[in-house]
Amino acid sequence: MKEKLIQRYSASERINHWIVAVCFVLLAVSGLAFFYPAFFWLTGIFGTPQLARILHPFIGVVMFLGFFIQFFRYWHHNILNREDVKWMKSVKEVLKGNEVGDIGRYNGGQKGMFWVMTLCLLALIGSGIIAWRPYFAIHFPIPVIRIALLVHSASAVALIASIIVHVYAALWVKGTIRAMVEGVVTHAWAKKHHPKWYREMTSKK
Amino acid sequence: MALQSLDIMRRSASPTPAPEARSPMEVAKLIDVTTCIGCKACQVACSEWNDLREDVGSCVGVYDNPIDLSPQAWTVMRFEETEENGKLEWLIRKDGCMHCSDPGCLKACPSPGAIIQYKNGIVDFHQENCIGCGYCVSGCPFNIPRISAQDNKAYKCSLCSDRVAVGQEPACVKTCPTGAIQFGSKEDMKEVAETRIADLKQRGYDNAGLYDPEAVGGTHVMYVLHHADKPNLYSGLPKDPQISPVVKLWKGMLKPVATLGIAAAGLFGFFHYITAGPNRADEDHDEGAQQ
Numbered sequence A: 001m002k003e004k005l006i007q008r009y010s011a012s013e014r015i016n017h018w019i020v021a022v023c024f025v026l027l028a029v030s031g032l033a034f035f036y037p038a039f040f041w042l043t044g045i046f047g048t049p050q051l052a053r054i055l056h057p058f059i060g061v062v063m064f065l066g067f068f069i070q071f072f073r074y075w076h077h078n079i080l081n082r083e084d085v086k087w088m089k090s091v092k093e094v095l096k097g098n099e100v101g102d103i104g105r106y107n108g109g110q111k112g113m114f115w116v117m118t119l120c121l122l123a124l125i126g127s128g129i130i131a132w133r134p135y136f137a138i139h140f141p142i143p144v145i146r147i148a149l150l151v152h153s154a155s156a157v158a159l160i161a162s163i164i165v166h167v168y169a170a171l172w173v174k175g176t177i178r179a180m181v182e183g184v185v186t187h188a189w190a191k192k193h194h195p196k197w198y199r200e201m202t203s204k205k
Numbered sequence B: 001m002a003l004q005s006l007d008i009m010r011r012s013a014s015p016t017p018a019p020e021a022r023s024p025m026e027v028a029k030l031i032d033v034t035t036c037i038g039c040k041a042c043q044v045a046c047s048e049w050n051d052l053r054e055d056v057g058s059c060v061g062v063y064d065n066p067i068d069l070s071p072q073a074w075t076v077m078r079f080e081e082t083e084e085n086g087k088l089e090w091l092i093r094k095d096g097c098m099h100c101s102d103p104g105c106l107k108a109c110p111s112p113g114a115i116i117q118y119k120n121g122i123v124d125f126h127q128e129n130c131i132g133c134g135y136c137v138s139g140c141p142f143n144i145p146r147i148s149a150q151d152n153k154a155y156k157c158s159l160c161s162d163r164v165a166v167g168q169e170p171a172c173v174k175t176c177p178t179g180a181i182q183f184g185s186k187e188d189m190k191e192v193a194e195t196r197i198a199d200l201k202q203r204g205y206d207n208a209g210l211y212d213p214e215a216v217g218g219t220h221v222m223y224v225l226h227h228a229d230k231p232n233l234y235s236g237l238p239k240d241p242q243i244s245p246v247v248k249l250w251k252g253m254l255k256p257v258a259t260l261g262i263a264a265a266g267l268f269g270f271f272h273y274i275t276a277g278p279n280r281a282d283e284d285h286d287e288g289a290q291q
């Protein structure tokens, strides 16, 4: 029997996602190196610590632009509704592997993640530009740069922790990685995890 | 360059202790603002000894020249006219690194060994390890470090650590024609200041005093001021300098909180997976889907 598949992400969406993902990994590695002295050696991945410092902001801009496109692709799928509130309230049940509610394209957790990422990205690009030497920091007063550095580290930590959850959720829910690698999911996957979206996708045909 | 002839007390971004067996004497430079005549011989000596040449600028209507510290000017004289007790006073302060006991630059610096604090109190930048992030600029309560546009490295007064290492005084001290800058053990310099302050008080400067701010653990460059109650008169010398609370939060509390948050996310995932197991969409779902 041939598997029945549904297209979830187009090729351009997947390329977009993985550009952002690779940028994120590079940024997290260099960022953690600047944040934790014990991880400073990670700057070696970029050749030298100086190169890591020079490249970090440029990679950040690429990530921001990539995410910016994603934001306009997905924001209208991420408006919270009553089902999502129900989902969030019964997150304990969800964690046991039992789906709750009539979920559309994204569930409450995914939507929450989307908005957390959006907020973090905005905070990171804003504070990052203020602290960016030699181009921009020279135009800001030192007290402003201090706040920017604090905001930048704090939002980076929030984003890293969120991405760990994001990646884990994809690993935990089997068949999810395929959506972002091959672009497709099985009918069983869609029916179990996103029943409302499944109905929309199948009734169209 | 690392000066191994001086014992190291602290290194930037290096969490484990430096060698602790030897504890040499703490030194200090005492700048007696009340004796300084603003001749700038110290500026020239600094430039000469350290091989620094600031570009020739243009006159902006005041004596300050160069107008600000830079990678090529590690000390500058700041001139201020003010009226105190109905008299015009011309206050001249030699600005430069204060060599704090608790240096904000070193606290902020992410690059191991880019900033070194020697046991004698000198705080030195080792440009070969500097990555040009400018965190030291944010850490400093005195607005001293300057990042070079040429090489993106941070520079500031080294208190002539190379000279001090071989038993000489800093170049500015050696050259000062009025003896307004002195150098010795911190103890001795405090005593010298004491005598001078007593003298000033006798001559009517009731608020004369020593500038050795406590909130940064004291400094290894100290000033004798006629108006120690109003250091701000001296071209904005901060009254109560301290490492900004924002920097303290960033370099302090945020780290354990971040570690906890990131570790919690990772550990949660791991333990969830090995207890709850993977979340699979079963075949019967699929069959149901095929009706």
Ligand code: SF4
Pocket: B012, B105, B108, B109, B110, B111, B114, B115, B125, B129, B130, B131, B132, B133, B134, B135, B136, B137, B153, B154
């Ligand atoms: S600019 Fe250089 S010295 Fe200053 S904090 Fe960054 S690495 Fe350290």
